[in-house]
Amino acid sequence: MTAASKAPASPSRGGRWIEHWDPEDETFWRETGERIARRNLFFSVLSEHIGFSVWTLWSVLVLFMGPEYGLTPADKFLLTSMVTLVGAVVRVPYTFAVAVFGGRNWTIISASLLLVPTVAAFAVMEPGTSFSTFLLVGLLAGIGGGNFASSMTNINAFFPLRKKGWALGMNAGGGNIGVPVIQLAALAIIGAGGGPRVLLGIYIPLIVLAAVLSALRMDNIASVKNDTGAAKDAARDRHTWIMAFLYVGTFGSFIGYSFAFGQVLQNGFGRTPLQAAYVTFIGPLLGSLIRPVGGRLADKYGGARITLWNYVAMGAATAVLVLASMQKSLGLFVVAFVVLFVLSGLGNGSTFKMIPGIFQAKARAEGLTGEAAARYGRRLSGASMGLIGAVGALGGVGINLAFRQSFLSYGSGTGAFVAFLAFYAACFAVTWAVYLRRPAATDSGPAAPTERTSQLSYAEV
Template sequence: MLSEHIGFSVWTLWSVLVLFMGPEYGLTPADKFLLTSMVTLVGAAVRVPYTFAVAVFGGRNWTIVSASLLLIPTVAAFVVMEPGTSFTTFLLVGLLTGVGGGNFASSMTNINAFFPLREKGWALGLNAGGGNIGVPVIQLVALAVIGAGGGPRVLLGIYIPLVVLAAVLAALFMDNLENVRNDTGAVGDAAKDRHTWIMALLYIGTFGSFIGYSFAFGQVLQNEFGRTPLQAAYVTFVGPLLGSLIRPVGGRLADRYGGARITLYTFVAMGAATAVLVVASVQRSLALFTAAFVALFVLSGLGNGSTYKMIPGIFQAKALARGLRGEAAAAYGRRLSGASMGLIGAVGALGGVGINLAFRQSFLSYGSGTGAFVAFLAFYAVAFAVTWAVYLRRPLAQAPADPTAGAKPQLSHAEV
């Protein structure tokens, strides 16, 4: 969890560094949005191999390696972070920080093997929330550094020893799980299952929103409302902090009421908050804009917890529909849900790329983020419709009264 936490901080490092980069750096707002988009893209891509690295190398071994890899982007950023550095150099160094996004995938795969289905929502939500909170923590540290008159190298100097600490603690206190084995066939089976891609779409709406807004919030405040770096830093950490803290609550609610129901209501509320953002953006109301944006963070965190709870529930339901019971059903569910998590996490994180590219185009075309918010509103409407149509439209399947009747098991996801 600590390694994942610092990984998130390093992954979102450039959402903070761009606040330090004034006119003397020679970067336009479009350059900064492109930079954060590419960082998000790399973080999404590495989630796939990180998912399977736990089974190949062992949870302890891979955590040591993945934590140590975080030294490369932090040290590189420390070296190049000064006016006069070319945009290409900043972009290349920024791409290196994407490795921090992979820590989430390996950590979640590891946690998934430890808990029964009835507890997975809380366990996965708690683990993910502890990782996600790395986003507001680095923003809070940046606020303290800016407020004290420090520069970006001070911030980087704080995180370099923390990366070393995470690797050392993993080496001293973690263990490799003997019963976790890589199953490349499970990857293929998960990729062929339509629910993997449906859940990836929903995860774009929840986690993609969270990570995309985390990168973009400060830049939007600067470019649309003329906030200074210090003024933006005072606000930007609040949304990611609340969104991270509430993620385990989303998992817990999903355990109790069903992940699909919580996800559905979350998309309704996210659509409403986005509509308020459109109004606030048009009216240039900073107070309303900030309140609605923070609410959107909270809702995305809630949806993060509920969507990840849905994944093992879906494959458990498929196991029961195949006639499996007991440990056979649990093993089937673990096999496919573990494999699918890497794919879903990678595709979901691509939502952050889309959000930053949408903001870039919106500011280029209209001089504000309004156009991007309208596009996000349309996406949440699609996600709502898909959640309802696939996971809630059909009633619960009823077991046949006569067990000898030979009725084919029905696949139902109403309680997922």
């Protein structure tokens, strides 16, 4: 084994630092890289999983909050909207934090920070607490949403392009599954006659465990640290914002529906908290489990193709939801909503696989080859993921606000579903126009062949 293959940690730095990292080198990957990458992936998933649970904590807590809490349905939708908003906004600095502190170091910090909203919620969760206090404490829970951005940026650097769809899908899916896990835990506690503080008390030691294991088992990659300029370059690239728009349609749907599903069942179909809890975990669970499948399909057939047809299916499922909502058909509504969750998870996997492929294609179009092209792709795709994730999460805010307005105006969620259907149609059009439409042949000059090659290559991303 060569010295390079050993990926030695620098003796001049504290903590676990890897100075040499070249996952595109198949010998390095086989002898050393894969084992290290998989270990970091596992503990990244653990921390991100708990982060998602804390972020979506209030989607569960509002089910515990009966009439004695004095909150209206509109108050609860506003509360969950604001939690989602904070989770979206903090994804931007969390992305930068990997370059500033190192992936392992920031995972330790971000996991530890989850204690703040969890302990605060434990302290105030009782009738008589003001809505403004609940809102403030709920905003703190938003930091759990940031863990996704830093985790994806970090794990993106560990894996070669040919493995990114699977790795990013596993990382994100393992994190996303924190949503149904906390909903299942709440279901068990409600069913056993327990209160919200029991749920919060379970998560506090789990947060400490995640932080400790991150410190003991994860690594920093030296080449990722101090590259804060990558985020600026990614922000200037139009594909970052195009993919952010598409991610609103997939992840925005997943997280928005995760927060809203139980409330829609309660307010639209008269379900009790326990009846709603029996159903709400199914969609997020299946949507989380299928995310790696979306990444795998994208690895095989191209992320753009999978994303395009996934939006067709999401539109069809939403049309069924409109019909079920108008007819007050609970069975049809639940089935269609669960299908929509599954499709959102599939699309999450395919859209995130597109990101490194797009920047790799741009590198080749600019004449880069080999490790230079791979380094360019890793650098910009890692930085763009946080920005894309932040904008995508804003879709969850829009979904909760749309439901709030729909119930205020029409007494049901039908109006919101019509708006979502129109948005999915727009996502389909953008995916086709930017990444799959073959440009017309042109004689506009010597630059045309390069432009055609670059654009055509996006169909394979």
